[in-house]
Amino acid sequence: MNVKASRSDAYSILSEIKQTHRAVVSDRYVRHILKDNKVDLKMHLIDYLWNLGIRLGINRNNYKVPTGLYEFGTPSADSPVLVTCNYKLTFDYLRRYLKKDYWVLVIDTDGVNVWCAAGKGRFGTLEVVRMLLNTKLSVNHNEIILPQLAAPGVESHLVTKITKKKIIYGPVRIEDMDAFIEHGITEPMRHVTFNxxxxxxxxxxxxxxxxxxxxxxxxxxxxxxxxxxxxxxxxxxxxxxxxxxxxxxxxxxxxxxxxxxxxxxxxxxxxxxxxxxxxxxxxxxxxxxxxxxxxxxxxxxxxxxxxxxxxxxxxxxxxxxxxxxxxxxxxxxxxxxxx
Amino acid sequence: MKYLDVATLSFEKEKCIGCKRCLEVCPHQVFEMREGIELSHKDKCIECGACQMNCPASAITVKVGTGCASAVIKDYLKRFKSVRRFLKDKCC
Structure with missing residues (x-):
């Protein structure tokens, strides 16, 4: 299903969620790193091999992580909540670069990266709201951190209106996340580069x-x-x-x-x-x-x-x-x- | 690196409520905070639509799309029923 990226209202979002049924995603690429919802942050040889295959174009369209809430490190009720796509290549960047404790909510973007999925509306208001409404967060704060590059698909004020969560856009690159949590945003974190x-x-x-x-x-x-x-x-x-x-x-x-x-x-x-x-x-x-x-x-x-x-x-x-x-x-x- | 300066982005300053969301979401720092928000680097706009989506005051309008030639070609070819089934939607 392709949700077009356009402005919409809370009512149409909620009625669309009721009609949307999502397929269950296989967990064959992440089974070895998951213990319940706890994520093993150490990259294994098999991860590198699969990632190399993806870079060479093998199985590129079916490299997905099941949606849901994951624990990175040992998050507490104070730990930040991040939202990301269900592309395993992206998920591995999180595994490699997140050194602090986080809750990570993986949403269904059909195994497409954050920016591309946002551009097509797949990482969009609808999916973010759907997952936030269906996930029980045991935290004592009200903030949700979205990747900055999800912004083309997400109407943050609308998500706030429906879910009562405060939406914060984090840095472009996940490498900067720990520093962002520690010291807040800096200019270079917001820049998209092309080195x-x-x-x-x-x-x-x-x-x-x-x-x-x-x-x-x-x-x-x-x-x-x-x-x-x-x-x-x-x-x-x-x-x-x-x-x-x-x-x-x-x-x-x-x-x-x-x-x-x-x-x-x-x-x-x-x-x-x-x-x-x-x-x-x-x-x-x-x-x-x-x-x-x-x-x-x-x-x-x-x-x-x-x-x-x-x-x-x-x-x-x-x-x-x-x-x-x-x-x-x-x-x-x-x-x-x-x- | 900059591309052709033809982006469709426009900003109505009178509508702006100064929430600074656009400063936050723009990947190319098209907006700037001076006395209020200014559209100062329109030539860098890539029409991703992040600012328009996240502007609660609807002060920003832009024709949203992806600057991708093969997507433009594919969209053109999709008009023809006979070739449609040969097109794989594998890219972003």
Whole structure:
């Protein structure tokens, strides 16, 4: 079920909760770290192995923690209450970085991370209210800490109105949570950053999912009159788009991603040989790089929908023309060989 | 890093009640506290909608969305019934 992120009122939230039935989530990924609701904070080899698999795209859409209230450390009635998503990768960040004692309420976001789930309304007012109403908290305070990045999905004043809980938005990164509890918020805790490590986290999964096209490129290269390097051209195009572009992102000259991609894809030019066909294939490779970099807009933390639509209004017609010219060049090249 | 400065964010200062929720939720510090709240870095807005959602006075409006080209393409393709079943909704 997809709940749209939009403003709503208390009545519609409550009536929707009555109609919502959630599926039970398997606990196979967390069974070894749970003793009743107590969480083992030590990361085990199996956690790292599964997490590595997720980063490589294996079972990425089914890596969930059952919803409910968990104990991190030995929380008391004074301990803070945190709310988080049910993505196991996120849950493991909590296990690694929370050193103080907390109650952690895991809500159902379909195994999607906090920010993405909030953007789609899944980490939303409805789910937060539903879980708060259905959970018995034995604490002597009234504060609930939500991740800051849940804010696009949650109307905090509405949650307060229905549940009478005070909603506090915590820091962006869970690493800062202990310091936030101790000393309160500081400016950097509220900033979303996009450093080299963040930019490269998605590179493995993108490279691997591009391999299926590499098979097609390999077969294309086997056809008569096609350049033998076809496979390598597309592999290089994928590497430039998926690895080099994220690395160089802060120093690239254009604001439009597809132009930066096109610029970097000039690295493919040495593949051009004396024949016309190779020019066409290299042009197709450049188009591929440019398309990958256009799609990287979705992985960044600083693009807006209106901006992306603006970029695409020039990028897509340009790419279609480029693709047409490239294909024609290949055909002309082959004809020249044949005739 | 900044993107194209075209975000649809707008802020009606007269409606603002000064609760500072927007300062709290914005991931790019678009709002600033001077004499009252000011919209001072609109060019950094990514249209996530956090401020609009959490403004109890409805002083903020923005066309909410995700700045993701493949999502835009997928949304376009979803209009065609025949291709809809081939599209997997696996990303955010």
């Amino acid at each position: 080299l490590k963040n930019r490269l986290l998605l590179a493995p999964i993108e490279l691997i999912s591009s391999l299926k096209y590499m098979g097609a490129a390999y077969l294309l290269g086997l056809l008569p009159f096609m350049p033998k390097e076809t496979f390598w051209i597309f592999l290089a195009a994928s590497a430039i788009g998926n690895v080099l572009h994220p690395v160089l992102l802060p120093v690239l000259p254009f604001k439009r991603f597809f132009l930066n991609g096109l610029l970097l894809s000039a690295l493919l030019l040495p593949f051009v040989k004396a024949d016309v066909t190779s020019i066409g294939v290299v042009m197709l490779g450049m188009l591929y790089t440019s398309f990958i970099t256009l799609n990287f807009t979705g992985s960044t933390t600083f693009t807006s929908l209106t901006g992306v639509e603006r970029e695409m209004s020039t990028a897509i017609p340009f790419m279609l023309k480029w693709g047409a010219v490239a294909t024609l060049t290949v055909i002309v090249g082959i004809l020249m060989e044949v005739l």
